[in-house]
Structure formats: structure tokens, C-alpha cells
Amino acid sequence: MSEPWVKMVTAQTPTNIAVIKYWGKRDETLILPVNDSISITLDPAHLCTTTTVAVSPSFVQDRMWLNGKEISLSGGRYQNCLREIRARACDIEDKERGIKISKKDWEKLHVHIASYNNFPTAAGLASSAAGFACLVFALAKLMNAKEDNSELSAIARQGSGSACRSLFGGFVKWNMGKVEDGSDSLAIQVVDEKHWHDLVIIIAVVSSREKETSSTTGMHETVETSLLLQHRAKEIVPKRIVQMEMSIKNRDFASFAHLTCADSNQFHAVCLDTCPPIFYMNDTSHRIISCVEKWNRSEGTPQVAYTFDAGPNAVLIAHNRKAAAQLLQKLLFYFPPNSDTQLNSYVLGDKSILKDAGIEDLKDVEALPPPSEIKDAARYKGDVSYFICTRPGRGPVLLSDESQALLSPETGLPK
């Protein structure tokens, strides 16, 4: 083929939320953690990254666009991912278009990358996890790397630790590994997304502004200063991991909820034990915890688990649809939208939960009765930006429909 050609691949990758948290590295360059962690992959229909990667002899340098804006690829994390995938590239041949790239050509060819997150970036919703997983997965497919998703997870890990868990759907474990080169620090699937499909996840986006202390900086300071972290990594997490795997395999919600809430609280305790202390949760986060704790106690058995990452947003995991509908009623009672907000833009994702909760419009929200288990019936209008209803979801996929590509097949530039 004489004309300069563009060969590209588009992938979609989910985000994930840890139920046993990763916090603290033993090696900051390779991104090796101080403990194992376990996460739930969230349904990409509601939260995902889409990434198109392209190669062409006409490209003069590696370039990347994130959410429509060009960003620099010079950072160590992007460079590590690109280098590791290039080292695993294999021959490809597209006979129809007369394109042939041999293993050694990949060293000289440049790539263009365009990525889009369908949710806020750098706001505690794990955009870096979905983003790096998608980048590595898409590049691996473009370059015909033969590695399986676990092996790819060890590369995504070098972009952002939590990204390694986004290479699978369902429930995923990141084994911290032992060896110095990090080759055994990778993700494996515990169960797929169908195993515990009646779980419903409601995310309360408390603030979508970019946060003050990034996870990377925060965990560095915790490792440097917190003795509680050492106790957590050595004594607490190893036992919790075993119990968590068991409760997931047995679909034991009571045990799952207990472990999830306890681990989130301990992660935030470790942040508070850092010098200077790090505060990720705010008053709204604390009110949500109190609402769930009181309800769970009044029912005698947990209906909902909560977990918070490095930010104030709550991720609430309900046992089933009935519990999720009740939870949504309670949340909308405490946190009704501002008067100028439509219900349609206040509850996003799987809106059928709203229907189950018997809520069709703002008048229904106004008419909600105060939860019986609570004496203080104050309402906190506008303290939550919006809710996202979702569920456990699948791992990365390739999108074969060219209309979903983010780069032009002619120029290799953003569409």
C-alpha cells in the first residue's frame, strides 16, 4: 500500500471500586502494594472509559488526547505502559489493506491515543483505573501482544495500581506478589459478574471537583508516617482477604457488608493516622454512613454496605433491588435535589430503581416520609450533586463498530 495508512483499535473498559482497599506501596516506580486488595467491577454501561489507539507510518510522535484535550505522554506512568506493551508487540498483517508490521517495526512506529471517560475525571470515581486498563488493553490488541488479561494487568498496574483490577469483570483480586520485579503482582478474577448479579450499586457523587490530595501523594505520606498502616497490612488485611473471598463465593451478604464497611473505615482511619492527617470524607459522607448504619441495625441484618475511596463520594452496595429501592428513598429523603435540578439529571444510570422506589417526579421526592429508624428528620438539599445507579459489570471489550472510534480512520486525529 503506497498511501499512508492508519490502523486502529477501540476498546471499552470498566472502572472498579475496592471493597478491600489498596493503600500504600512497597515500590513506587513499579507500583507494588503493601497488601492484596479486592474490588467489584462496575457496569461499563454507566461508568467506563473508551480508548482508540492508532498506528501509522505518518505519525511523527506518540500523542494522546484525554476527553478531547491533548495531554502529555512524557510522564513515567504512560512511558512505562507504552514501553512494556511495545516490548510484547508481535507481527500483524492486514492483507485486505496491504498493511504488514513486523515485531521490530513497532519500536519505530508512533501511536495516537484518544480516550474518553463517560464520568468525571480525577474526582474519586477511579478514572485512572478505567483509563490505564483501557490504554493497556487497547494497545495490546493493536500490537497483537499474546499476553492474557492477568499478564496485561501487571502492565496496567504500572500506570495506576487500581487499574490492574479493571482487566476483569465481576469480583477481582489484586495479588500483591512477592518478587522484586513485580511480575507476580497482578489481578485475577474471583468470580464473574453473573455470580452475584442481584447486587445493586448506588453511588452518591458528593463532590465532583478535583481533590486536594491525590491517591498517589496520600498513600506515600501514609507509608512514611502511619504505624497503623503497618499493622493493617501485616495483621488485618491478610485475614480479611480470605474472609472476603469466602463471603463473595458464598454470596454471604452479611459478612460481605461487614467486611466492606470495616475496611473502608479502616482505610480512612489510616488516612487520619497520617502526618499531616488526610481527610477524604466530609459531613455528607458521614451522614450517609450514619443513615446506612442505623438502617442496617434496625433491620437486624445488613441491607447495604458502604465504601469510600480517596474522596467524599459514597459507593453503596445493596443486597438486592428491594433494598436498593428502599435505600434510594432514604437517600432522596435526606438529600433532595436543588429546586433547579430535574430528577432525570439527579438520578443517573439504571433509572429503573427509581421506578421500583415509586418515584416518578420531584413531587414524589418532596412527599417521601422520614425513615422510621431516625429521630432527626433534617433534609440536606443540594449536598449530593447526583446519584448513579449501577451493578457489577463485565471486563474490557473491543468495539468493532468504527463509528465508536475516537480517532479518524483517515487522519488518525481526534474526530
Ligand SMILES: Nc1ncnc2c1ncn2[C@@H]1O[C@H](COP(=O)(O)OP(=O)(O)OP(=O)(O)O)[C@@H](O)[C@H]1O
Ligand atoms: N481515560 C484515561 N486514559 C488515560 N489516563 C487517564 C484516563 N482518565 C484518567 N487518567 C489519568 O488519571 C488521572 C486521574 O487520576 P486520579 O487518581 O487523580 O483520579 P481518579 O482515578 O479519578 O480518582 P481515584 O483514583 O481517587 O478514585 C488523570 O489525571 C490522568 O492522568
Ligand SMILES: C[C@@](O)(CCOP(=O)(O)OP(=O)(O)O)CC(=O)O
Ligand atoms: C483509595 C483507592 O482507590 C486507592 C487507589 O489508588 P490509585 O490506584 O489511584 O493510586 P496509584 O497506584 O498511585 O495510581 C483504593 C483502591 O482502589 O484500592
